[in-house]
Amino acid sequence: MQYDLIIKNGLVILESGEIFSDVAIKNGKIAAIGPNLVQADKIIDAEGLIVSPGMVDIHVHISEPGGVRHEWEGYVTGTKACAKGGVTTFVEMPLNQLPATTSGETLRTKYAAGEGKLYVDVASYGGLVPYNLTNNGIAEQVEEGVAAFKCFMATCGDPNLDGDFANVNDYALWEGMRQIAKTGKVLAIHAENAAITDILGQQAKARGESTLSQYVATRPAFTEVEAIRRAIFFAKQTGCPIHICHVACPEGVEEVIKARQEGVNVTCETCIHYLYFTTDQLDAIGPIAKCSPPIRDQQAQEGLWKYLFAGHIITAVSDHSPCTYDLKDKANAFDAWGGISGVQNNVDILFDEAVQKRGMSLKQFADIIAKNPAERYNLPAKGSIKVGKDADIIFIKPHSNYVLKEQDLEYRNKFSPYVGRQIGAQVVQTLLRGETIYQINSGVDSTPRGTFIRR
Incomplete structure (x- = not known):
């Protein structure tokens, strides 16, 4: 199968625990999990990163x-x-x-x-x-x-x-x-x-x-x-x-x-x-x-x-x-x-x-x-990296200290009790249904890809 995206070289958190594995995405869904996946339009190299389900x-x-x-x-x-x-x-x-x-x-x-x-x-x-x-x-x-x-x-x-x-x-x-x-x-x-x-x-x-x-x-x-x-x-x-x-x-x-x-x-x-x-x-x-x-x-x-x-x-x-x-x-x-x-x-x-x-x-x-x-809350497409679920995935860089500043905040009103605190890890990339919506070097993508979930 030709996948839209394959994530390689990351430590992936599955429902059963964490493993080094490839994760393939097709049409916004997780399509395959396993070693040596190939044939994708795009590859993300997640070496050194934790690959986690989005919160x-x-x-x-x-x-x-x-x-x-x-x-x-x-x-x-x-x-x-x-x-x-x-x-x-x-x-x-x-x-x-x-x-x-x-x-x-x-x-x-x-x-x-x-x-x-x-x-x-x-x-x-x-x-x-x-x-x-x-x-x-x-x-x-x-x-x-x-x-x-x-x-x-x-x-x-x-x-x-x-x-x-x-x-x-x-x-x-x-x-x-x-x-x-x-x-x-x-x-x-x-x-x-x-x-x-x-x-x-x-x-x-x-x-x-x-x-x-x-x-x-x-x-x-x-x-x-x-x-x-x-x-x-x-x-x-x-x-x-x-x-x-x-x-x-x-x-x-x-x-x-x-x-x-x-x-x-x-x-x-x-x-x-x-x-x-x-x-x-x-x-x-x-x-x-x-x-x-x-x-x-x-x-x-x-x-x-x-x-x-x-x-x-x-x-x-x-x-x-x-x-x-x-x-x-x-x-x-x-x-x-x-x-x-x-x-x-x-x-x-x-x-x-x-x-x-x-x-x-x-x-x-x-x-x-x-x-x-x-x-x-009965959100069956969400919550884990599993075949068939939405490809909502985040990449965490561990042991990556930074100090939160007001200008880092996306809020309408840029204040928080966490400003000025040193935090020891960073979210470096976020995927929503397989599409990158945030990267640490370029910021939040300009296209709003979210939707209301009606149960």
Whole structure:
């Protein structure tokens, strides 16, 4: 067979483990894997490089259509950052767009906003909010192809903005789970006890507290754990598959482990920033590192690493949630927007921290960034280097130190807590369905080749 492309001489991460092998691509799909493949229109020499499946990041926020948030992050800049960082597919959260994605109509509006602007592939979350439970909103979003659903147990959204997202109360969470269970989709949940964290935050601010570490203290781990327990209990009652987003404490993971042992269909993720930063670093960094749940202490971080290695955390995501700089540039951390810009540095930081510094196997690394999330969210063409799958492949240069600079970022707003950090590996090339969308020497390709994935 005459292939379109053959990758040679690289260390290829397969589902069974890493091997030195050739990988052949035809019509955007992986067509053959094995030694001494020949006859291709193009050859990529991957000597000295790790050949990995592209990352599937299941937690990314894009603010288009944006309304008053139109300057936060667009499809062009957000998906270019993904291409540069080795994220070939992401699942887009149903907020911070305006209107939020909560119905068939708003999902179609989102698809239209991204038409012709995608540099990587994008699947979509549907929203679960109190106001779409009686108007067929869940079913409409399934018909339009969402991969999963998302809700907030923590306070979110602006009630003064028409069409903004809104957090669920206990009834809406239970009833939403009942409806989503009938669809077979997974419900992803931001689990924090809003009734406690909101008042603790108000009290701290009234006392004159203003630092980021003081903000962290108003969202103690038990407020995360209690919400996870409640979500799991409702999942038991309804049979709804659930996924706990951005778990920041090991105690939260332990609730998931216990529930899985009892037969509950529940998984969880953590974030790269929880594995990288600790609370004692935050006041020096400032509000660009503010997020919720917050970045916790060294002991919590070590617990998350333990459970990631043990396989109890299925993936580590970016929770890329950007905004304009003025919303971060606050003297009082309580007034700053809570969200971290990080999708461009998922792969290189995790490879450095997990594989190079802590000895994670390449197979487990690829499972965490690609195979596990693709399987959980039923993206069958994605997640691994396997014959018949999309040829979404990234090339990682190990032991290749660089310092991240603002000008390196593809984001619309070029700031991130990772700026100024030395990172010990680099993504040097990214393929989307066999086409090069990024090369380290030439940058992101000018042609947007991504598409919306409708399940």
